[in-house]
Amino acid sequence: MSQFIRILFLVSLLFSSKLLADPFDTCPSKAYLFQGNPVAVYGVNLVTGSYSVLQSDTGLNANINGVGFDEEDRYIYGFDTTNYNVVRLGENFQATTLSVSGLPASTTFYIGDVYEHYYYIYRKGSGFYKIDLSPLDSNVSAALTAELITSTTSVSLTDFAFHPDNDHLYGVDNGSGWLYEFDINTGVSTYIGDTGETGTFGAMYFDVDGYLYLSRNQDGQVYRVDLSTQAIIDSGVVPAVKFADGPFSSQNDGARCANAPLIDTDEPATIDFGDAPDSYGTTLNSNGARHEMDEVTWLGSSVDGDYLAAQSPDSDDSITSDDEDGVGFVTALEPGLDSVIAITASTSGYLSAWFDWNDDGDFADEGEQVITDRALVAGINSVIITVPFGATVGDTWSRFRFSQQTGLAYYGGSTSGEVEDHIATVVAANTTQRHFPSASGYVTLAYEDNWPETADYDMNDLVLRYRITEVLKDGLVAKVTISGQLVAVGASYHSGFAVRLSGINDELIDSTKTQLYHNTVLQGSDPQESDMSEASFILINDAIDVSSYECSYFRTQNDCRENVGLEFELNFSFTAPIATASMPAMPYDPFLFATPGYYHGPSFAQAPGRSYEVHLADQAPTESFDTNFFTLAQDTSDPSSDRYFKTINNMPWALLIYDEWQWPRERVDLTTAYPDFADYTTSGGISNTDWYDNSNAVDNKYY
Structure with missing residues (x-):
């Protein structure tokens, strides 16, 4: 019997310590976030967004929501949404269930806060209530009564908070992002203004200066709304500004001592x-x-x-x-x-x-x-x-x-x-710019990757918008930017895109300042080709790979009308500025090459890789090109007469067009889509110089 009495005494002692959990010592600057079911309590530094778990077991296998900090007794009050009870938590975050009557049966309340020793709870469509907490000062088991303020509750909230300088509650409607003020005597809600942010703001807090903080469940982002003066509130200009990043959860509520500063300056600066x-x-x-x-x-x-x-x-x-x-x-x-x-x-x-x-x-x-x-x-x-x-x-x-x-x-x-x-x-510098074709325009580069065969000759296997900007310092070229867009890849062969500066030694490039961006993301590898005596840069190693399209032929047929696949930008500087007369004429030498390791047509016994290139007509290839490929199939290149990459009828495998040109559809011959092109080439570029204009194209034959 004595052993039984001892065990009963220990259980009673534990139960009593839980019921009589100590209040918080002070009005803490930290915010408290209640998340999950069963609930875990986090301490959140609203200044930086850092957080840590303070209590993972409140003694209830339940969710606690609608929490608020009572500055008079320094306890946190909340609603057990699993068992439909009001609870109290002290500094150890152990929950004590309170005896409360007057609330609708089997109804959860997710919205609550405490003000002047009253616990206020709200639910749209169910009512706005207040509970006098003062009986608990002398008896934690005291019976409490919920008093209905109004049954007319129409604003969609997931939390609200008391302003430290007036007796009003403030909350944000989840769907509209509108801020409302609530009169605690009548329950009447008044529209204040649009915060500009929407979402489930499950936790709301005030600080001592009158700033309202909103913690969004979906992403944990904490926003701040300036309600520091009545003049600001009356103005209705109440934007929610991103303040920090915190923890996110589908079940989320918060409590904080509103009269505490956000930073406790008594602690060491962290x-x-x-x-x-x-x-x-x-x-x-x-x-x-x-x-x-x-x-x-x-x-x-x-x-x-x-x-x-x-x-x-x-x-x-x-x-x-x-x-x-x-x-x-x-x-x-x-x-x-x-x-x-x-x-x-x-x-x-x-x-x-x-x-x-x-x-x-x-x-x-x-x-x-x-x-x-x-x-x-x-x-x-x-x-x-x-x-x-x-x-x-x-x-x-x-x-x-x-x-x-x-x-x-x-x-x-x-x-x-x-x-x-x-x-x-x-610092002041005598710098100017010159552009090709203009500061904001592009030329179009279009390539047929079947060289040395004409094959389908649709000239859409690699299509790019292309621009060059040279920066001149004291009249000398100091820096170059090559930018553009990959706008079409009507190809099954894997090809890349590169640019050579003919006549410019590779050692003249300042390797410490060379950068290549794809869609504004800096690429980790050096774009300058290391085994070339002339400066040459690889902007795209594999067009099929970087365009990331889901259809078979990117932007060359009607069922593949996706956004531009890639924007690129290459920046490089010279070790010492170069005279303009020594620079190659713009557009320099932009060319297509075969991505190493991939089959590239029946003319080649094995994957040609980097030794395969396609250049603009009459442009000599780089030193990496295999000259044994000349005169295969329909190619009539003749280095002795400076003839390169043309058929016997002068048809090229690469085009440069001073316009944002619309290329032929997949497997539509260029001369079918643009009939004047044949006369243009056979005339040596004398007649039909506007062959590429859309007015000269055949309907439904171009993209």
Whole structure:
């Protein structure tokens, strides 16, 4: 019997400690997120979005929603949606079920908050209730009564929160993104304005300054709405601005002590802010760039925290240690030219960077993000940026953000890494540009990949839009950009696309500044061909591969009308600027080659690979070409007379057209789609010079 009494006493002690769980010691700055079924409780740093599990077992095998923090007794109250009960949780996040009458039976409430010792809960179509919590002050087992405020509840919410400076509740309608204010005495909802964001905002919080935070279930993104003054609320201008990234869940609710600041400055600084003037987004009030120090990810030799967000002329270097040492400008920033920047990273991660090129005090203008999610390795990384041709000469600001996260903006929170802001100087340079065919236009390059046979001669096996921009410094060519689009691949043979600069030695190319982008993504391999004495660059190694189309012939037949498959951009600079007279005439030498390892027609006993090329008419091939291929099948090339890649009737296997030309459909002969082309070639280009115009095409024969 004594053993039984002892066990009963221990069980009673455990049960009592659970019922009488201690309240929170203070009004905490952390936000609490309740997710899942059974529920887990997360602590969320709204400043950076970092989070951690605080309690995975609340003692209930249930979901808890509609939670709110009571600043008077410092408990969290919520609704057990599984068992239809009101519960209370203390600092250990163990749930105590309360005795409450007056609520509709078997009804879940997902929306709740606490204000002046009353728990308010809401459900569209079921009602808006308040529960006086003061009886619990003397007896945790006290019977509570839910008082109906109104049964007319029509706004679609998944949470709401009390403003710290007035007695109103605020919530966002999930479908419309509209912000509503609720009168707690009548339950009347008033439309305030459009936040511009939609989704299931399962958790909403306020901070002491009157900012409302919305945590979206679908992606965990945290948005901030400025409701800091009555004037702003009355204006109805209440955009939701991305603030940080947090955890996501299909079942999501949050509680927070609204009168607590977001940052507890009594604790050691663990967040790094930028140093630029606040017009760039630096302080917390302006949703400035900030990173939680993860003890792994930083720029330079170290990082230290800075809760004050010291701005120029001060910096966090002047507050603690000199930690703004991760970015080094190796070459000058000159309008229109490329610049090398050395980035020192503590570990692998992702870098994004911005420059205020027009010196207007922000990083918001088009083209001011110069690096996006560039993967870095531990140590020194060399990155190249292009200074816009119209960049303002003089001092300006730059921002570099290094993190384990991707998708960061120049503002907002990050769970890891460091932000460094640096003054950058754009120096005057005598630079000009010249374009082929124009600053915004393209020529069309079209290739038939059956050379040396004419075969179907539909001239759509590789079709590209093509443009060249040369940057001249002091009248000499210093940099070249070749850009364009892959617009059609009507081929079963695998082919690539390259450009040679005839007469330009390969050693004249500055390999440290050569970059190739596919759809704005920097390609890892060096595009310059290493075994060529003349400078030559591979822009596309396999057109079938990079176009990523699902149909058989990309954009050459009606059932394959997809978007452009690839946009490309090649940037390269010379070790020393070159006289314009020494440069090859634009368009240089763009050519098709056979992708190595693939069959390329019956004229070849084995895969010809890089030794197979197709150039514009009368353009000599590169040194990699196998001259034994000349005069096979219908080819009549004769190097002794500078005749290349033409049939006996002067029909070429490659075209350059000064227009955004529409190519023939799949297996439609070029002379069938554009009948005047035959006379144009036989006349040596004298007659029918407008053969390529759509007005001279046969209907339904071109794409």
